Amino acid sequence: MPFKIYNSYSRQKEAFTSITPGHVGMYVCGPTVSGESHLGHARPYIFFDIVLRYLTYKGYKVRYVRNITDAGHFEEEGREAEDKISKKALLEKLEPMELVQKYTNLFHWAFKKFNCIEPSIEPTATGHIVEQINMIEKIIAEGYAYTSNGSVYFDVKKYAASYDYGKLSGRVIDDLLETTRELDGQDEKRDLADFALWKSAAPEHIMRWKSPWGEGFPGWHIECSAMATKYLGAEFDIHGGGMDLQFPHHESEIAQSTICNHQAPVRYWMHNNMITINGRKMGKSYNNVIKLTELFSGDHPLLTQAFNPMTVRFFILQGHYRSPLDFSSEALVASEKAFKRLWEAHELLQKLPVRETTAAADKELDDKITLWLSELEIFMDDDFGTPKVLANLFEMAPIINSIKDGLIAADAISGETLLLMKKKFRLFLEDIFGLQSVDGKNNETLNAVMQLLIDIRKNAKIQKDYATSDKIRIQLSELGILLKDEKDGGMSWGVE
RNA sequence: GGUCCUUUGGCCGAGUGGCUAGGCAAAGCUCUGCAAAAGCUUCUACAGCGGUUCGAAUCCGCUAGGGACCUCCA
Structure with missing residues (x-):
């Protein structure tokens, strides 16, 4: 091709x-x-x-x-x-x-x-x-x-x-x-x-x-x-x-x-093609522009909230570049959620342990994943089919989450396929699409502080001291940090 | 007025002559101290009317709506 x-x-x-x-x-x-x-x-x-x-x-x-x-x-x-x-x-x-x-x-x-x-x-x-x-x-x-x-x-x-x-x-x-x-x-x-x-x-x-x-x-x-x-x-x-x-x-x-x-x-x-707003080209002469500073701050009558630049980048990738793309705050909110889900799956995937020699216990699933992965470059080769690439990546998100939660056995797919998956996700999302994490997880100090809070909360939960555990989660939530309990007793966090 | 493009489910948005795109929202269920997240299930659409075809959202024609360019514009 x-x-x-x-x-x-x-x-x-x-x-x-x-x-x-x-x-x-x-x-x-x-x-x-x-x-x-x-x-x-x-x-x-x-x-x-x-x-x-x-x-x-x-x-x-x-x-x-x-x-x-x-x-x-x-x-x-x-x-x-x-x-x-x-x-x-x-x-x-x-x-x-x-x-x-x-x-x-x-x-x-x-x-x-x-x-x-x-x-x-x-x-x-x-x-x-x-x-x-x-x-x-x-x-x-x-x-x-x-x-x-x-x-x-x-x-x-x-x-x-x-x-x-x-x-x-x-x-x-x-x-x-x-x-x-x-x-x-x-x-x-x-x-x-x-x-x-x-x-x-x-x-x-x-x-x-x-x-x-x-x-x-x-x-x-x-x-x-x-x-x-x-x-x-x-x-x-x-x-x-x-x-x-x-x-x-x-x-x-x-x-x-x-x-x-x-x-x-x-x-x-x-x-x-153009970005439109209510079907009309965004442009100075139409008096319907949303400046980038306004977009990032949320300070515009048409915006219900501030938007992260990565949300905008993702939003743009969801449509084909030669089609008009209609903007609305609602559409951007949808992109924000979608990007978050996909990105979290990507981060989870990168953490999954690989046993290289493992054969696929679920051949059918393994084949499906291999196909999806192989299609990514084919879509891009066909005049930059970024929406299709994202669609395939989304197909794999539930699978990643299920493996992580043990709903799909870890050996369902081969070590080789898992490795390929990791590689392709990184390649397309980070290297080619240029997407990056939106939260402050790269901050070492914050990471350490969060780890401390998570330890305290875990302890409280073991003691059934729910007042303390809830307090930590609720107050963090007020600060815009979301703490999630996981099935295996672990906890993860993210910035809202 | 001229040239060209477009019309997809509640919303956004891919798409090819025959096989469920995907996302968001919504509903139900599972998991769970509670939450959140996650998982599973449901929601099958292609502006209208004709035509071509074994078969069209996908090709052709007409009608209607929307848009871009013709002036600086990403």
Whole structure:
């Protein structure tokens, strides 16, 4: 079974092969740091983190490039050329770079909590003005861009005559050329479908750089083309991002890079679907965003409680990345419980003793488990079927719990299978899905204190001093720590 | 208006032409000093109407609803 990825460009699943054996170049459109990240942003960065982890598991050395857009894009094509970032900076009376730094820091903070691996390179747009100018000059030299009033535009009509502009996003070029938009500044362009490579800056515009065409700032799409080319080459393996970026952003990226580098830039285009709220895309313009800080604190009218980043990560994995995922507090609560149950089973599993030489007493069960385990990679190979992987893992949760409680004999499955199970659970949950324990069990001091309380409580129970035993459990519960008696007389605990 | 996608049980959410996805919730039972957890059992759905087929939630058409993109957007 080959490893297949759905390629947005061809609209079908394709077997994955990398350009350079053993290596993968992956570019993912990063955040615009003019504001705080919200739940919608969590999806691509968590999903492509899984892609990165899975490719790594497959033995590839991945160069993962994810940009920081700190130069600001236009509020609206052609109009006033207002830089989003400098506009907000004025409102908040901050230096533009101060604002950008603040939100960059917040972004890093949030995605560290999500346990996302940092990109290999995280280039900023402002740090690559030179590369962008160079690229624009090349495109002009090739005859696919023209200057107008100190701005530079890409000639879409000319490009479309020899190339397939619109293929990625399913646009019809004639429709695009005919589209009438009542926007100012359109007269600078030869065609309405043309897009800016460089915009001249109005006097009040704070972020500005010198260029061969006067002072200005780079256009919408050129930064990704320039930085991807610089760090991944003229042609690289994977380009990812939200599907709302397909047009015009990625379509334009293809056009720019193709002209500049004389070849199509990307082998596999991957797009994640949106997170919706009441069926509608979460986005600033809809006024329905839940910021990540609000999600983690529970401080939002739509939230019934605070949510752990791992709950969100799990929630995202429960849906396929190409389907819309509808958010509600209720759905997240369900994910929280589900994740807790699965994770506890995982931790129990890792503690089960293994007798390697034992044969399976229950062959049927052993076979079933072996099948479930073998399917995990098959599901992932089929365009990242994370929900199916989780479904199989859940199938095994009751079995793990039953073995632990003695409801299923320890020798029902072979030592070999048990060992494999441990290995696969760890591999998929921790290494590939990047999930981790949500409670404070890693704290040694707390562990020791809890052990002490458990000893006292055990003693009290033996003495039938239920007043003391209940007091310990009840007061711990008030502190958010759940103490559970187990069938064999043992006790376990967890943070609520 | 154009292009495209989508409609699954109380909720979330996989999915393939024929075989119970899974999770959460709910109900009953077992275990238990009490609790919690856990285990077992129950809940069999695919918007509507036609068509193709031996057989369709899965393919086609129509109707209705929802959504995305066409403007910054993950």
